[in-house]
Amino acid sequence: MTATASNLRSPRNNRGVFFRRLIACVLIILTAWSVWVYMEIADVANHDEAQPADAIAVFGAAEYSGHPSPVLHARLDHAVELYRKQIAPLVITLGGGSDKDSGNTEGGVGRDYLLANGIPFGSIIAETHSVDTEQQVHRLAAIAHENHLHHIVVVSDATHLFRIRELCKEAGLDVYTSPRSTVGHISNYDLGMRYFHEIVSYTAMRLHVNI
DSSP, rough: OOOOHHHHHHHHHHHHHHHHHHHHEEEEEEHHHHHHHHHHHHHHHHOOOOOOOOOEEEOOOEEETTOOOOOOOHHHHHHHHHHTTTTTEEEOOOOOOOOOGGGGHHHHHHHHHHHTTTTGGEEEEOOOOOOSSHHHHHHHHHHHHHHHHOEEEEEGGGGGGHHHHHHHHTTTTTEEEEEOOOOOOOOOOOOOOOEEEEEHHHHHHTTOOOO
């Protein structure tokens, strides 16, 4: 009897086919997931939901020797604009500092910038201990609970807002996203890296992986 090709196929070859198919399935799933997250990020990034609320929350970004970085500057300017439009009577600045910051914090620098731009001291709450987005959301939830804030406009970079919104949902916060204006020209590469960073960060958040 002549052996067929299937009969001649060794167990090692069968395992190779199985693993190739498994890898292909994993790649398809990862691609589909990444495309879905990308579309969600883009959808939130392209809409400004700012509307009357109890407070405006500015998510922290780098500060340099007590001065806001261009990114933080743009976020704060957007918060000032919203405050002057009477979107909310209170502005919350979020973000701590490190040992290298000489006592400066993102939240503190944000408060000083808002004061210099005419927002009264009594209309500002500065949170100065959080070190990442997740902690900022948790601190924001605590501030909202303590001050009976029910609706909050959250301000950050456009691509950052989807993850912020999802974290806020988990923390029981009702938020409206409002992206800050773009600073200068952003190349396609830089924009792509921002999306990549947010896709990875959101995926890690869903998997409860601390990166």
